[in-house]
Structures are given as C-alpha cells and as structure tokens.
Amino acid sequence: MSFKKSFTQQEAIPDEGIEAAIEIMKSGRLHRYNVNSGEKSLTDQLELAFSQYMGVDNCLACASCGYALHIALKALGVKEGDKVLCNAFTLAPVPGAIDNAGGVPVLVDIDKQLCIDLDDLENKARASGAKYLLLSHMRGHISDMDRIMKICKDFNLLLIEDCAHTMGAKWNGKMSGSFGDVACFSTQTYKHMNSGEGGLLITPHSDVISKAIIYSGSYMLYDKHYAAPDKQAFDAVKYTTPNYSGRMDNLRAAILLPQLELLDKKCTAWNDRYFAMSDIFKTSNEIVLIERDIKEQFVASSIQFFIPALSPTQFPLLIQACEAQGVSIKWFGDSEPNGYTSKYDSWHYISDKTSLVDTERILATLIDIRIPLTFTSKIV
Ligand SMILES: Cc1ncc(COP(=O)(O)O)c(C=O)c1O
Numbered sequence: 001m002s003f004k005k006s007f008t009q010q011e012a013i014p015d016e017g018i019e020a021a022i023e024i025m026k027s028g029r030l031h032r033y034n035v036n037s038g039e040k041s042l043t044d045q046l047e048l049a050f051s052q053y054m055g056v057d058n059c060l061a062c063a064s065c066g067y068a069l070h071i072a073l074k075a076l077g078v079k080e081g082d083k084v085l086c087n088a089f090t091l092a093p094v095p096g097a098i099d100n101a102g103g104v105p106v107l108v109d110i111d112k113q114l115c116i117d118l119d120d121l122e123n124k125a126r127a128s129g130a131k132y133l134l135l136s137h138m139r140g141h142i143s144d145m146d147r148i149m150k151i152c153k154d155f156n157l158l159l160i161e162d163c164a165h166t167m168g169a170k171w172n173g174k175m176s177g178s179f180g181d182v183a184c185f186s187t188q189t190y191k192h193m194n195s196g197e198g199g200l201l202i203t204p205h206s207d208v209i210s211k212a213i214i215y216s217g218s219y220m221l222y223d224k225h226y227a228a229p230d231k232q233a234f235d236a237v238k239y240t241t242p243n244y245s246g247r248m249d250n251l252r253a254a255i256l257l258p259q260l261e262l263l264d265k266k267c268t269a270w271n272d273r274y275f276a277m278s279d280i281f282k283t284s285n286e287i288v289l290i291e292r293d294i295k296e297q298f299v300a301s302s303i304q305f306f307i308p309a310l311s312p313t314q315f316p317l318l319i320q321a322c323e324a325q326g327v328s329i330k331w332f333g334d335s336e337p338n339g340y341t342s343k344y345d346s347w348h349y350i351s352d353k354t355s356l357v358d359t360e361r362i363l364a365t366l367i368d369i370r371i372p373l374t375f376t377s378k379i380v
Contacts, residue, residue, distance in 0.1 A: 003326035009374045010194055013255050014262065020254035030249050032061075033221045040226060042253035047227040049260050050200050054175055054183075058209035059227040060201045061248035062216055065164045065186030066093035068199035069134065071244060072182040073101035075203075075211035076132065076158050083130035085157070087116040088344040088359040089332075090136035094162055095347055098134060105350050106130055109358045113291055114304060114366075115143040117358060118151065125155040136162035137169070137176055139304055139368065142296045145171040145179050160184070167192040168267040170297040182208060187252070190370065192266065192301060193259040195252035206233045214238060217245035267299040272377035274300030277369075280379065281305055306365045315365075333364040341368075 013021075024030060024042060032043035040048070043061050051059035062068040078084065080102035086094060088107040095105045106128045109120040116135060124130070133152060135143065152159050159180035163169075166176035167185050177183030182205075185191075187198035203209050206229035213222050214237060222234045259266075281287045281303075288306040292298060310318060315331045322329045330341050337346040343363060344353060 002324070005326075005372075005375055007328040007370045007372060008190070009372055010189060011373045013194070014258040016258040017255040020257065021251055024250045024254050030251050032247055032250055032253075033219075033224055034250075035224065041224075042250040042257065043248050044224070044226050046248075046253040046256055046260070047200075047225070049257060050185075051202060051227040053260060053263070054178060054202050056178065056202045056204055057227065058203050058206065058229065060209060060212050060216055060225075061253060062199040062201060063246040063248060064093075064188065064197050065162070065184050065191075065199035066097050067216075067244075067246040068184035068201040068212075069094065069097035069160065069162060070100045071212050071215040071246070072160050072184055072201055072203075072208075073097065073103060073132065073134070074215060074244075075208045076160065076181060078103045078132060082132065083128045084132040084134050085121065085124055085128065085130045086134040087136050087138065088353075088356050089114060089363065090138045090162065091164070091340070092337075092342050092347065094134060094136050095344075095350060099349060103132070104352075105347075107344055107350065107353055107356060107359075109356055110362055111358065112362055113293070114139060114141040114362070116148075118144065118147050120355070120358075121148075122151055122155075125151065125157060131156060131158060132160065133157045134160045134162060135180070136164075137166040138162075139302055140165040140169060140298050140300060141290065141292075141304075142166060142169060142171050142176055142298060144293065144295075145174070149179060164188075164191060165301070166299065168263050169299045172295040173297070177202060181205060182212075187256055190301075192263060192299060193256050195248075195255045198248055198252045198256065207237070210234045211237050211241050214241040215244045215246075217243050217247045219243065266373060269373055269377075270299055270301045270371055273371045273373070273375055274303055276377040276379060277303055277371065286310075300371060302368055302370050304366060304368050306362075307367060308365050310365060312364065328370070330368040332366040332368060 047059040084103040109117040161180035161183035163177040164186040185200040210233040
C-alpha cells in the first residue's frame, strides 16, 4: 500500500479571496496605486492588517521575501563589501539577498536544534566586525531570542529576521519577526499564506520603512501608504533612494487578505499534523527528532529529523524507496544542489566558509518532509 496524497498540494484559496480576486480583475485596477482619492487599495489593506497582526506600525508588501530581504538590508545601510552574519543552514535566496545588497555573507555554524550556533555567532561577530545579522528561522526553528538580542546588543548588530518559515510563530509569547530591526515574510506558495509569490516587510523604524517603500517602487506616491510614517520621513530620503521596482499588486493582496484571518487556525492545523507524524517517528530507533525549546511556539509546516545510522550512499536509496511508496522526502546532506534544496557549500560566490564543521555534520543526516494542510492529522 502506498501513500496517495501529494506533498506539494496546497489548500485552495478561500472563496472570499477568489471572489475578491475576480472583482479586482473585473475593475482592471490591479496596480496598488490605481486608486481614487482617499481610497485604500487592497495592498494598503493587507499592509494595515498584517501590521496590526504583528503589532508594528510599518509594513510594506513586496514582490517576494527575497526582494524584501534585499531592500531591508539596503534600507538598514548595507554598503558594498559590508559583512553580514547569517546562519549557514538557510535557503539560497537568503545569501542571495545579501549578495544583491552588495554585502558579503559570513556564514555561521548551526546547532543540533537547527538554529544558529550562538557561540560561533559571538566568535564570528567579534572576528568579522560585521554590523548586521540576517537570522533565518529556517524550517521554522527559532533560536533562543533572548540570547540573540543580547548578542546583538553586545556587538551592535542590526538584526534582520527572515521569517519565511515562521509566520504566525512566537518565541516566549512574542511574535517571531517582532524582535528585529526588520523582519521579512514570504507568501510564496509553500509558505503560511499563499499568493504564488509575494513578501511582507515590517519594521518599527520610520527611517527604514520610508527608504524601503521608495526602494520598492513607490515613485513619489509614498503618501498612498498607510502602514507607514508621515510625509516628512520620506522627504528626508526621496532624492537619495533609488527605485528598485518590486511592488505587490492588488490581485495578490486580494488572495492574501482572507488567508490572514485564517492564519492562526491554520498554524494549529499544521502542528496537529506535525505531532501526529512525530508520534509515529518517535517509535523508530533509527529516527532522531529535533528537540525544541519550551519557549518556541513553532508552526510546523514541515518536519525535520536525523537518521544517524545511514551513510551518504544510503540516503539516495532511502529517498528512492520512499518515493516508490508515494512519500517525498528531502535530504539536506546531498553534495549536489537538488530542486529547492541546496547546501551552503554549493554557493561558490561566497569565498569564506571556514569552520562550518558542525553544520556539515548536522546536515549530513538531516531529512526534511513538507506537511501540507491537504493532509489530515488522522492516522489511518
Ligand atoms: C528560509 C527562506 N527564506 C527566504 C525565502 C525567500 O522567499 P521568496 O521565495 O518569497 O523570495 C525562502 C523561499 O523559499 C526561504 O525558504
């Protein structure tokens, strides 16, 4: 008997979103600034709703999370050649955003909870003199944010949170994404809200959002933003900030708005499926699940575990055997980039990748499985 469901099948867009999308298509007003005087576009409404959900004043909807990370780094002041600390276990768009901003990624080791290694972070912050930390909450694993914030303070690091996998999650009761100077979220199909492509940037800083909005392609229409500061904040930067054109449109916002209302419920549904799966994995002597800190209120839209007994030549056989049973698994230890999965050592444009011994060892036996909500939590 093989497993019949697809590991890449997402839930349908809620009817309300489909109706709003049809409505905006009928109107022809898809561009976010195509509004009548005083009217708030769907993109404005999404920014206001997400800023309220996150408890921050400023939000910008963008073309993607990778794009949002790029302009976040630029808005925080990253210049050509500036070093940016980043965990070595992340997805390719993250070091890509650093490179795009002119920065130089300084990759930091990870620990067996798949979070950034805090001792290595301190060492590399000291040795590199970097002023930025791009912390990727990869696969929804949230670091000890109390210690992260202390390290940022001790080393004067500006913190950018990559929350592509932690929308709706918390650390010790505080929203993931509300710790940093900037946080970026993804609404690409496999994330916690789905608009095909899309990103959301939040920040408590008015000087950062004003630059980010102009970078995103506001032209001089920045006064049509509502999850944003007053005009004066823009006047200070409007002549010096280039337009890197990467806006979100009203069609995507139409699809996303009703999903935001359902987000918390969906987070619970992901965790129900995660716990059902992990209960089964716990019965195996071969599988080692990732330990999670009690303060981490994660959203498990995927599950990771180690199979320490397998050698590098056995993992491809396991992947094949699972595929034959209808089960798609990914292996982070593969030396070749594969599909969406790539390892830090395949990013050849980063020259300095010294001392990533732990990351190498940890990824060597790491398996990853997506948990789409089209699965149920019932074991049959
Ligand atoms: C950890 C992580 N960060 C950032 C991104 C970039 O998101 P986007 O595809 O919206 O640019 C991704 C995309 O998969 C990701 O997995």
